[in-house]
Each structure stands twice: as C-alpha cells, then as structure tokens.
Amino acid sequence: MRPALRLLPLPFCIAASLAAHADEELRPGYWALCPIEDAVPMFADAQAPVGSVEDRENQPTDIDGDAFAGISGESANVTGDVTLRRGDQFLGTDNLDYSQEDGTFVASGNVRYQDSGMRVVADRLEGDTIAESYRMDNVRYQLTARRGNGGADEIRMEGSQGALMGSTYSTCPPSDRWWELKAGQIDIDTDMGMGTARNATLRVGKVPVLYVPWFRFPVDDRRLSGLLYPRISSSGRNGFDYTQPVYLNLAPNYDMTLEPRWMSKRGVSLATEFRYLNSGGRGEFDLNYLPSDQLTRDDRELELIEVPIAENRRKDDRVLFTYTGRQRVNRNWQARANLTYMSDPRYLEDFSNNIDGISSISTRSTLGVFGRGLYWNAAIAADYYQLTDYTLNESRLAYHRLPYAQVSWEQPVGSLFVAGVDAEATRFSHLDSTAKPGGARVDVKPYLSMPLEGPSWFVRPTLAWRYTGYDLSKELADQVARTNNLAAANGSPSRSLPIASIDAGLFFDRNTRFRGEDYLHTLEPRVFFLHTPYRDQSDLPVFDTRDLTFSWGQLFRDNRYSGADRQADANQITMAMSTRLIRESDGLEKLSVNVGQILYLDDSRITLPNRAPIERGRSAWVTDANYAVNDRWTIGASYQWDPKTRQEDLASLRTRYLIGDEGIANFAYRRRGDQIEQADLSFLYPVSPSWSLIGRYYHSFTDNRMLEGIAGVQWDSCCLAARVVARRYLRSRQGEMNNAIMFELELKGLGAAGPDTESRLRRAILGYYRDDLYLVPPSELRGSDDDDDLAPGLTP
Incomplete structure (x- = not known):
C-alpha cells in the first residue's frame, strides 16, 4: 500500500x-x-x-x-x-x-x-x-x-x-x-x-x-518581491517617521530593497540597498537620498553663526553612498572595498540616532588587495578620508594613503630562531595640500628572535633593525625645516637604527583554598628590557604617527608611537607582576591583578612636535584588577599613578551584577586627568517573568551634560512582546539634545511593528542578551569586514 x-x-x-x-x-x-x-x-x-x-x-x-x-x-x-x-x-x-x-x-x-x-x-x-x-x-x-x-x-x-x-x-x-x-x-x-x-x-x-x-507571501526559502514590515517612530528631530521597505527579487544571486521614508519635519527620502553574491565574493551598495532637507532650510540662519566654515554647512540635498564588498582573486589574495561618500560633514550627526554618530571626525574609505599565507600577510591598498566634524577644518584630517603596500613575514629558522620583517611603502597626500603637503615613505624592519621557554619560564631576546626613508615634496621639506629651525631643507631624509629587547618571565603556581573552595594561585613576574639608541629625527615629517595611550600593553612595546615617523630612543626596564586565582572546579578566574612600571635608565629625547621628552626615572604605575565577588557580581578597576607629579593619570571602575536569569546591571566610571570624566549606568531589571524595566544614564562630568538617557518598560509573554522606550541623547557637538519615543510590538514567529528597539538596547546595555556578556555590542555599521558569512538569502 x-x-x-x-x-x-x-x-x-x-x-x-x-x-x-x-x-x-x-x-x-x-x-x-x-x-x-x-x-x-x-x-x-x-x-x-x-x-x-x-x-x-x-x-x-x-x-x-x-x-x-x-x-x-x-x-x-x-x-x-x-x-x-x-x-x-x-x-x-x-x-x-x-x-x-x-x-x-x-x-x-x-x-x-x-x-x-x-x-x-x-x-x-x-x-x-x-x-x-x-x-x-x-x-x-x-x-x-x-x-x-x-x-x-x-x-x-x-x-x-x-x-x-x-x-x-x-x-x-x-x-x-x-x-x-x-x-x-x-x-x-x-x-x-x-x-x-x-x-x-x-x-x-x-x-x-x-x-x-x-x-502574497513566500512559502519556502525562495525570495519573492513584495512589501516588508514598515518601521514607525517619532522623534524631536524627524517628527513622525514612517519607512516602508519594498523588496525586489531580481535574480538568485542579487536583489534590491527600496526604502521610501517620510519624516514629517524633514521630507521624503529614498534609500536603496543592492546586494550581489557570486562564487568568489559578495558586495552591497547602499544609497540614501533626501532632496530638499527641510532641516537645512529651517536652520540656515542659525548655521551661518554656528558653522563659520562655509563648506561644512548642510547641503539642500543630503546624500550618503556606501559600498562594501570582497572578491577572491585566488587562494591567497582577496580584493576588498569599503567606500563611503557623504554630501556634507553634518550628515552623520543629522541621520544617526546614536551618540557614536558625533564621536569621530572622519570616515575612511579603503580599496585594495589583501593576501595571507602560512608565514606572511600583505596588502596593496589605498585609504581616503572625509570630514564628519563640521567644527573642524579639512586640514585636521589624516593624510590619505594613495596608495600603500605592506608586508609582514615571520618564520622559524632552524630549531632556535624566528626571523621576520615588517615593511611598508606609502604615498601620502591631503585634501588641503597647502597646509599639509605630501610625500612618500618607506619603512623596513627586519628582526631575529630566539624564543626560549619551559613549563615555568620564558626568555625571548629579539634584535631588529629599522630603516625609514622619505621622498618629500619641496613644500613639505621647507615646512619641516621651518618648524624645526633646521639650516636647510632635506627632501630625502632617512633614519636607521638597531632595536634590542629581552622579554622574560616566570610562572609560579600553588594549590590553595579560599572560602571553602579549591583554587590554583599563580604568581607571574615579568621583566622587559629595551634598548634603542638615539637618532636625530627632527628632519622627518609626521604623516600618521601618534602617541600611544599609556596602558598595560604599552609596558612591553618597543615603541611608544604608532606609525613609522618616530622611533623612540630607549634604555629602559619594565618590571611587572601578575597574579591570578583560578577556581579548579570550573576554571573561573576569581581574581586577577596586574601591576607594572617602566624604569627609564636614560632620558628619552625623541618626541612629536610640541611634546616634552621623557626624563630619566620611573613611569606611572599601571594597575589593573578584576574580582568575581560571586558567580553574579564582578568588579574591575584600572589605576595609573605618576610618582613624578604625584598625581593620578587614570582611574576607572567597572562592575556588573546579574539579576535572576535575565536581568543585569552595569556601572562604569572613567577619569583621565582633566580631559575625560564619565559615568555610565545601564540595567535590565526583571520585575516579574513578564515585566522588565530598562534604563541607561550616560553622563560626562567634563562638560556637565548627559550623553544618553534611556528609560523604558518591556512586557513579554509566550507569543507576544511589547517595548516602550524613551530616549534623550546628544545629537550635535554644540550640545543639542534629541528626544525620541519608540514603541515596538512583536508577534513572535510572525514579525514586529515599530522601530527595532531590541538592537538599540543591545548597544546601550551590555549584556541585554545574557549570552553576549563578554562580546562587543553589535556594530552600527553594515558590511563590516569582521563578518565573513554570505549575504543572507542569496545564492551564488
């Protein structure tokens, strides 16, 4: 039958x-x-x-x-x-x-x-x-x-x-x-x-x-053209905000989404998203176009006062274009692109509903070919910057790298040695060529290391040689000579010097009991010696070099600068100590403490312009500690204290408490001199299995203003969920605040109506999902290079 x-x-x-x-x-x-x-x-x-x-x-x-x-x-x-x-x-x-x-x-x-x-x-x-x-x-x-x-x-x-x-x-x-x-x-x-x-x-x-x-609707995994769920919200900046996405299934390996959007206070915009996928790569084009932005007209007179730089003012027609994509060339090489164009520097501020939209001064577009092998990494690419801070002149932008080539190679040599080289060749140019004329730079750093180690010790002596040479435009060579009071301009300056270091450490451990539980207690002393002779570098320009933030990792680096324009002279010893308590039953790190300091045996005279040299003596103490009070409550702190000035350089405190099976409370405080002082409190508090309170208060004491405030309530049942969230957040560098009220109703297993409040809360409250307690909150940016998955729904 x-x-x-x-x-x-x-x-x-x-x-x-x-x-x-x-x-x-x-x-x-x-x-x-x-x-x-x-x-x-x-x-x-x-x-x-x-x-x-x-x-x-x-x-x-x-x-x-x-x-x-x-x-x-x-x-x-x-x-x-x-x-x-x-x-x-x-x-x-x-x-x-x-x-x-x-x-x-x-x-x-x-x-x-x-x-x-x-x-x-x-x-x-x-x-x-x-x-x-x-x-x-x-x-x-x-x-x-x-x-x-x-x-x-x-x-x-x-x-x-x-x-x-x-x-x-x-x-x-x-x-x-x-x-x-x-x-x-x-x-x-x-x-x-x-x-x-x-x-x-x-x-x-x-x-x-x-x-x-x-x-009509799809009944299987095949994609069909049609309407998607609309997004509805309201804010003080946009007014009533309605977006109706329309999905177009163009082919098995590419599609498009149109997103017409009406904002009662600003007008009608159209966003498009075009995705493609093939056997060797993928890509996504995004375009957002808002003609005759009413915000531009309404704020024109105010903007004449607030934005004295005419080219930084809002345009009547607002445009954002982005492209992210990658294409495999062969088994070792891949072409990548991450391109961004904005109609004006105020675009991100006006269209972002996150304080990150005003936190950077520029966007970077990158286009190039990147390779990776067993012992090497390489790239041939170009970077281009666009201003996103309307209060700044274009001269504050970083140099474009048009183009640059990089290669890093490291390979064992015999049974005792490891050899390697880091090399880079870059052509620098700038939008404001008068204020920042360009040039070219070659940087090569070969090195040889002999890593020796045992079960309870390691010694890693390393010897390197660094050569950096330039080909400068006449304007830049003259500018460097005037800035540093040199007798003559040098269009082809160079620098070469050896770098020697020894990194050594010991591991001690013992079994101990603490509050009735068995732990492994470790003691890990570490010494790092660095010697780099002095070479006069006053005739070298500064293209992309910055001071690195002093931190635990900086104690063990061979240069306190990023970039190749400055190689610090050094005769110093880092002395550090770490200790940990590791619970033997499950591997939980109950306690970790790191303490370290650099002893400068000689003055370090190499500096960036307008920076003071580092005098002989001791650096600030660097301390970092984390303690798990119990399985729900953890506390962490970092502290830096400078014995020379007898002042605090950095103080930070962070704590997290897990409430029940779903709730969480986070608090963080950070102070760095008189530059930054901020506090951030966020929580998800379950009142009952169905009801939860959510909130965040992010405050800057430096300029005495709130950066973001969130208050809301969410209700959950087996098949229905609802969230009402009120937000007040900083929307401009002038301190303007924006208010928004968001309501989302989710029919589980069918869809949701309203703005995506869940994604917003995940970014504001670390641990909003308890499974991502130790992850970075979801990115605001799409097309991140960190995501290697295929574009969802497309078939190559």
Whole structure:
C-alpha cells in the first residue's frame, strides 16, 4: 500500500502557508514563557522519527490494524487502530479504504498524521495518489520544528496547487490566544514557492488590528518581491517617521530593497540597498537620498553663526553612498572595498540616532588587495578620508594613503630562531595640500628572535633593525625645516637604527583554598628590557604617527608611537607582576591583578612636535584588577599613578551584577586627568517573568551634560512582546539634545511593528542578551569586514 507515501504535500501546505515568516534567529529564552501545551498533543502510538525527509522514498512502509479485508491487487479495507509508519512519518486512523487499482484512498475517524516537523489531526482524509489529489476536513495542526499551531476547515491539494479554507495560525497556546492570523482562503503554489491569502485578519486578543483583502507571501526559502514590515517612530528631530521597505527579487544571486521614508519635519527620502553574491565574493551598495532637507532650510540662519566654515554647512540635498564588498582573486589574495561618500560633514550627526554618530571626525574609505599565507600577510591598498566634524577644518584630517603596500613575514629558522620583517611603502597626500603637503615613505624592519621557554619560564631576546626613508615634496621639506629651525631643507631624509629587547618571565603556581573552595594561585613576574639608541629625527615629517595611550600593553612595546615617523630612543626596564586565582572546579578566574612600571635608565629625547621628552626615572604605575565577588557580581578597576607629579593619570571602575536569569546591571566610571570624566549606568531589571524595566544614564562630568538617557518598560509573554522606550541623547557637538519615543510590538514567529528597539538596547546595555556578556555590542555599521558569512538569502 502507498497512501502514507503521498501524505507529505498536505502537511507541507499547512506549514508553509502560515509559518513562512517565522523568525529562526531567536534570542535565548525567546519561548521561555510558553507553557508545555500543544494544540495537537503527541500521539502515544507514533514511532520516534527515523531518518530525514530525503530518506523517505528509500524506507519501507509498515501497515498494521485490527482487521484486514479485501482482494489482493484491487482494494483493501483496514479497520481498528490502523497505523502506517515510514521513517519519520506516521498515519493513524480508525478506518482505511484503499483501491490499488485506481490509487484512491479514504481515511476516516480520528485521522492523525505526524512527521519530524508537525502533527495534524482531522476528521477525514481522502486522496488520489495517481492524480496527486488530496483533501482533509476539519484540520488542526501543531508545528514541532518551530512553534506554531492553528487549523483549517478544509484543505485541498491538486498536484502543486493547494488551498486552505478558513485557516488560522498563531504561536500562542490554544488556551491563551494573544494573537491569531485568520484567512478566508489561502492558495498555495509549491512550484512557484508562493502563497496568496484572501480576506486575512490579524487579531490581537479579540480586537482586529489589521485587515488585508489580498496579499502574497513566500512559502519556502525562495525570495519573492513584495512589501516588508514598515518601521514607525517619532522623534524631536524627524517628527513622525514612517519607512516602508519594498523588496525586489531580481535574480538568485542579487536583489534590491527600496526604502521610501517620510519624516514629517524633514521630507521624503529614498534609500536603496543592492546586494550581489557570486562564487568568489559578495558586495552591497547602499544609497540614501533626501532632496530638499527641510532641516537645512529651517536652520540656515542659525548655521551661518554656528558653522563659520562655509563648506561644512548642510547641503539642500543630503546624500550618503556606501559600498562594501570582497572578491577572491585566488587562494591567497582577496580584493576588498569599503567606500563611503557623504554630501556634507553634518550628515552623520543629522541621520544617526546614536551618540557614536558625533564621536569621530572622519570616515575612511579603503580599496585594495589583501593576501595571507602560512608565514606572511600583505596588502596593496589605498585609504581616503572625509570630514564628519563640521567644527573642524579639512586640514585636521589624516593624510590619505594613495596608495600603500605592506608586508609582514615571520618564520622559524632552524630549531632556535624566528626571523621576520615588517615593511611598508606609502604615498601620502591631503585634501588641503597647502597646509599639509605630501610625500612618500618607506619603512623596513627586519628582526631575529630566539624564543626560549619551559613549563615555568620564558626568555625571548629579539634584535631588529629599522630603516625609514622619505621622498618629500619641496613644500613639505621647507615646512619641516621651518618648524624645526633646521639650516636647510632635506627632501630625502632617512633614519636607521638597531632595536634590542629581552622579554622574560616566570610562572609560579600553588594549590590553595579560599572560602571553602579549591583554587590554583599563580604568581607571574615579568621583566622587559629595551634598548634603542638615539637618532636625530627632527628632519622627518609626521604623516600618521601618534602617541600611544599609556596602558598595560604599552609596558612591553618597543615603541611608544604608532606609525613609522618616530622611533623612540630607549634604555629602559619594565618590571611587572601578575597574579591570578583560578577556581579548579570550573576554571573561573576569581581574581586577577596586574601591576607594572617602566624604569627609564636614560632620558628619552625623541618626541612629536610640541611634546616634552621623557626624563630619566620611573613611569606611572599601571594597575589593573578584576574580582568575581560571586558567580553574579564582578568588579574591575584600572589605576595609573605618576610618582613624578604625584598625581593620578587614570582611574576607572567597572562592575556588573546579574539579576535572576535575565536581568543585569552595569556601572562604569572613567577619569583621565582633566580631559575625560564619565559615568555610565545601564540595567535590565526583571520585575516579574513578564515585566522588565530598562534604563541607561550616560553622563560626562567634563562638560556637565548627559550623553544618553534611556528609560523604558518591556512586557513579554509566550507569543507576544511589547517595548516602550524613551530616549534623550546628544545629537550635535554644540550640545543639542534629541528626544525620541519608540514603541515596538512583536508577534513572535510572525514579525514586529515599530522601530527595532531590541538592537538599540543591545548597544546601550551590555549584556541585554545574557549570552553576549563578554562580546562587543553589535556594530552600527553594515558590511563590516569582521563578518565573513554570505549575504543572507542569496545564492551564488
């Protein structure tokens, strides 16, 4: 008999039509509040699923029943607890009539079907296996592969065409129906991968909130053109804000999304996103165009006063274009691009709803070819900068690198040595060539190291030689000579010098008990000696070199500058000590303390312009400590104290407390001299399993103003969630604040209406998802090079 072999299209028709939009990328605890209640309980007589869907055709069908009657090869009737089993499929009924001659069958009375993805009960099932025609009456179903349940008055299937009459769908349990989607009729075309719903109504509780007389939707993984969920919000800067995305499925390997947006206080903009994917790479083009921005007109007179630099003022037409992409050249080389163009320096400030939008002074575009091998990394690329701080002149921008080439190689030589080289060749240019004329630079640093180590010690002596040479424009050579009072300009200055260092350390450990638990206690002294002779570098320009922030890592570097324009002279010893308490039961680091200081044996005379040399003596003490009070509460602190000035250089405190299974509270305080003093408090406090309070207060004491404030409440149930969030945040460097109120209603397993408040809260409250406690909050930028996954939904 073969009835069970042809049952798959009917359950697929149910699952695909009403669960096509279910969200598969779920956060932890997404369904945690759902009771153990199914619309269709498990069948006690069904077998455990065996194999996959693809295996069904190769597996036998077992038929069982209390009584069997019929003529072999013509017709048969099985009654009394009839069961058909094959692989993951199960069919149970009270009575089964089957005609092998014409391939028709009728199952009546307590019809039950189950596979690895769903369970179905119906009053009657009939079909024609030759014509591939089926019908089920009075159907109830429960999706098991993902949550969802509902029913239908009648289901029909003719080949690849199907229809559900009077169908419903919800992810809520039957006894607590917070929302339900109901359609008078849903037509399914499995060949096209498309469904058409007619007279569809969405109810929240008993209230109809949406009626759609006709709409189409995908029923499988194939992408279809159509409307996506709109985004609605309101803010003091934009007014009422409505975005309606339109998805265009152009080809299997590229697509486009159009996002027309209406802002009541600013006008109508159009954003486009075009994605492509091929066997060797991917890319994404993004364009946002707002013609005749009303904000430009409304603030024109004020801007004449606030922005004296005319070219930094807002343009009437606002444009942002970005492209991110990569393409594999061969197994070792890859071409990458990350390009950005903005119509004016105030674009990020006016279109970003995050304080990060005003924290940088420029954007960088990069285009190049990057390679990697077993022992080497290399790049041939170009960087270009664009101003994003309207208070600054373009002369404050970094030099463009048009182009540059880099190579790093490191390889063992014999059994004792490691040899390597870091090299770079760069052509520097600038938008303001008068204030910052350009030139070229070559930097080569070969080195040889002899790493010696044992179970409880290591010694790593390293000897390097650094050569840096320049080819400067006449204007830059003259500028350097005037700045440093040199007798004559030098268009081809150079510098070469040796660098010697020895890094050594010991590891001591012992077993100890602390508060009734066993720990491994370590003591790790470390000494780093560095010697670099003095070379006069006053005739060298400064293209991309900056002071590195003094920190724990700086204690063990061979140069206190980034970039190649300055190599510090040094005769110094770093003495450091680390200690840790590691819980033996699970490896938890209960306590870690790091303390270190540099002893300068001689003055370090090499400096950047307008910087004082480092005198002989001791550097600031660097201290960093972390302590886990218990499994929920951790405290960390960093402190730097300068014995020369007898003043504090840096003080920071951070703490985190985990509240229940979902909540968290974070506090951080940081002070660096009189330059920065900030405090940041954020929390997610669960009042009950369903209700939570959320908030953040981010304050700068330096200029006595709030950087960001968030207050909100969220409610969660098994199948419905809602968030109301009020935000007040800094939107300009002049101290202007913006207010926004966001409301998001999420129908779990179907979609959400309103702005994406979850993503915003994840960026504001570290640990908003408890699974990402130790991760960096999600980036504001799309197309990050850190993401190596293929573009979602595209097929190369």
